[in-house]
Amino acid sequence: MKKGYYGQWGGAFIPEVLQATFAELNRAYEAARQDAGFWQEYVDFMANYSCRPTPLTYAENLSRHFGGAQIYIKREDLNHTGAHKANNVMGQGLLVRRMGKSRVIAETGAGQHGMATATMAARFGFACTIYMGAEDVARQRPNVFWMEKLGAKVVSVEDGARTLKDAMNEAFRDWVTSMDNTHYVIGTVCGPHPFPEMVAWFQSIIGQEARKQVLGQHGKLPARVYACVGGGSNAMGIFQGFMDNAAVELVGVEAGGLGLASGRHAVRMLEGCGSSPGVAQGYKTLFLQDSDGQMQDTHSIAAGLDYVGISPILAHLGETGRVRFCAATDTEVIEALSLVMRLEGIIPAMESAHAFVQAFKEAPQLPKDEAIIINMSGRGDKDIFTIAQAFQDPSWQDFIIELAAQYQSAKQGREVGQ
Amino acid sequence: MNRLEADLKERLRHKPILLMTHLILGYPSFEVNREVIRRMAENGVDCIELQIPFSEPIADGPVILKAGQESLAHGTRVEDCLRFGQEMAKNWPQVHFLFMSYYNILYQYGERAFLERCRDIGFCGNIIADLPPEEGASYIAISRELGLSPIPFFTPTSTNARLQEMATHGEGFVYCVARRGVTGKHTAIDATLSDYLARCRRATSLPLAVGFGISSRDDVRQLTGKADMAVIGTATIKLVDAQGPAAVGPYIAALLQG
Numbered sequence: 001m002k003k004g005y006y007g008q009w010g011g012a013f014i015p016e017v018l019q020a021t022f023a024e025l026n027r028a029y030e031a032a033r034q035d036a037g038f039w040q041e042y043v044d045f046m047a048n049y050s051c052r053p054t055p056l057t058y059a060e061n062l063s064r065h066f067g068g069a070q071i072y073i074k075r076e077d078l079n080h081t082g083a084h085k086a087n088n089v090m091g092q093g094l095l096v097r098r099m100g101k102s103r104v105i106a107e108t109g110a111g112q113h114g115m116a117t118a119t120m121a122a123r124f125g126f127a128c129t130i131y132m133g134a135e136d137v138a139r140q141r142p143n144v145f146w147m148e149k150l151g152a153k154v155v156s157v158e159d160g161a162r163t164l165k166d167a168m169n170e171a172f173r174d175w176v177t178s179m180d181n182t183h184y185v186i187g188t189v190c191g192p193h194p195f196p197e198m199v200a201w202f203q204s205i206i207g208q209e210a211r212k213q214v215l216g217q218h219g220k221l222p223a224r225v226y227a228c229v230g231g232g233s234n235a236m237g238i239f240q241g242f243m244d245n246a247a248v249e250l251v252g253v254e255a256g257g258l259g260l261a262s263g264r265h266a267v268r269m270l271e272g273c274g275s276s277p278g279v280a281q282g283y284k285t286l287f288l289q290d291s292d293g294q295m296q297d298t299h300s301i302a303a304g305l306d307y308v309g310i311s312p313i314l315a316h317l318g319e320t321g322r323v324r325f326c327a328a329t330d331t332e333v334i335e336a337l338s339l340v341m342r343l344e345g346i347i348p349a350m351e352s353a354h355a356f357v358q359a360f361k362e363a364p365q366l367p368k369d370e371a372i373i374i375n376m377s378g379r380g381d382k383d384i385f386t387i388a389q390a391f392q393d394p395s396w397q398d399f400i401i402e403l404a405a406q407y408q409s410a411k412q413g414r415e416v417g418q
Numbered sequence: 419m420n421r422l423e424a425d426l427k428e429r430l431r432h433k434p435i436l437l438m439t440h441l442i443l444g445y446p447s448f449e450v451n452r453e454v455i456r457r458m459a460e461n462g463v464d465c466i467e468l469q470i471p472f473s474e475p476i477a478d479g480p481v482i483l484k485a486g487q488e489s490l491a492h493g494t495r496v497e498d499c500l501r502f503g504q505e506m507a508k509n510w511p512q513v514h515f516l517f518m519s520y521y522n523i524l525y526q527y528g529e530r531a532f533l534e535r536c537r538d539i540g541f542c543g544n545i546i547a548d549l550p551p552e553e554g555a556s557y558i559a560i561s562r563e564l565g566l567s568p569i570p571f572f573t574p575t576s577t578n579a580r581l582q583e584m585a586t587h588g589e590g591f592v593y594c595v596a597r598r599g600v601t602g603k604h605t606a607i608d609a610t611l612s613d614y615l616a617r618c619r620r621a622t623s624l625p626l627a628v629g630f631g632i633s634s635r636d637d638v639r640q641l642t643g644k645a646d647m648a649v650i651g652t653a654t655i656k657l658v659d660a661q662g663p664a665a666v667g668p669y670i671a672a673l674l675q676g
Contacts, residue, residue, distance in 0.1 A: 011553050012550070012552065012553065013521055013548045013549060013550070013553050014548065014550060015476065015477045015547055015548055015571075016550060016570075016571035016572070016573050016576065016584070016595070017477075017571075017573040017574075017575055017595055017598060018575075019550060019573070019575070019576065019580065020575040020576065020577065020580070021575070159483055159484070159487065160473065160474075160487065165474065169474055169475070169476050172476040172477075173476065173477075173478075173479070173599075173600045176476075176477065176598060176599055176600060177598050177599035177600065178598075179575070179598070180598075276526075277525075278522050278525060278526065279520075279521045279522045279525050279548070280473075280474045280520075280522050281474060281476065282476070282548070289522075289526070291526065292495055292496045292523070292526060292527075293472070293496075293522040293523050293525065293526030293527075294472065294473040294490060295473045295474055
């Protein structure tokens, strides 16, 4: 198969001006991959800086509640910066240091990848610019606050649908100007080769740990592994730990939004979702697009899943049947989130809650001696504004109204004083 | 040597430098496009690239980006672009027309079907911003088979070996990107650019078109002798936005007054 292709998907559809940059990146990546010392450096760094390995938590109460398979949760929420995103970012940071570049840029949707990149830049001493769709800036304000405090410049992207894909386009535009000193830290297993392969490699640390942990705790491999799929990086991360064991079923859960029939979703892999093969943002995959090839607006309650394309690796694994795809709707996500909080005292990100939805549907049908793993890709408490909004929580709304009134009167006081 | 290359070389026997202009189809409207093209053609433009808007234009700067978005927002379809292109090629036989776009537009239409349509409506080739030869083997082969020019890109970041390789995958002329970055920002015509264009010249016998940030008579004059064709892109879009299509005629005429 052609390098950078997974079945018919993948490739590197890049403007010629980036050809030399990609050649350099490919060389640096291949060299790191051949160097066992690099992976060890990465694992050591993640252990010391990022709390790895993250635990595999046995969810005793949820297991009892559903009365079927034993439920285990891989706790990427406990990774530094609160999500699996840091794995890829720190790995690319080590690579950037090897390449001798001094600046990093990134796109971000939910803000997790931007946060992780800003953190990495601070740690490694790189200049940093984060591109974020204006719509996401509005719904993920706390992450913007932290990125700026960490020293990154956050650019709100007002073009297109003003979400993740538009942030990605804008990052590409920066990169074609700045590639001499700048590396583009793509946050997911998408984009031109080598990004899908490289990001999957850094994220494979999740699956390596989870495999060892489940064998230790449960005594055998799990029956099924669940992960939410936006671009697909957390899913690829955990799936790789079990890819070679055909008996372990791998389940990817996409953002069903308001339901497939509504057209307001971000589902690319299910019958009737309306996706088709296409080429955009540097790679070939299934995109949500119209018959002319123009990308369409997507919707999800979770900004991190609100994306038109899907990893070419996952598109291929879906096509071959190795990964089974399902979707969870916004409403189901809120229900699952409530249940996990009340029964386990754990707060999943809304992205991760998609994986819980499907696991909860299937757990009761599995025997008690089987295990399932849910990849909890990130923590939800950081998303308090979005989650409180989704819950329509009255006491939170009162709090915001009061706080806003305080800010308002303080501002008026300053203006009067001037 | 294909027909486009031969004709450009023939024109160069009578003119010091050729001119290629650009516009976004459906922006601000096909009616204005029609007016603008008439003025371009009447003032002696040699080639015109008609950009079919795409929702994810990663190589374009803010002006073209916004123009493309606006065109899509008021409903421009690929079929409208092809029909309009057909009308233009018929009206202005002395001008070489090319489509500029991103690969997904061809891919959705069907690569062969799109290229056959280009041939049938009298177009001479395509400029595809995100299709390197490593991914474009069938596009290049079908274009050649149909007598169309797949325009290759040279960039300042390319090694000499890469320039030579790119030239073997192209026909008609080479689009030399004058600098790093996206479309629209001004390019300084300096020693660095001259050295780069000299490298381009050594790499191929195809005519060299130079674009990205070329906008004034001075720019065109300074390119004369170093390149074969100046490409005016964002500048005419800005001009039409500010002064309307009537300003295009005098602007083009002035560009060519050495």
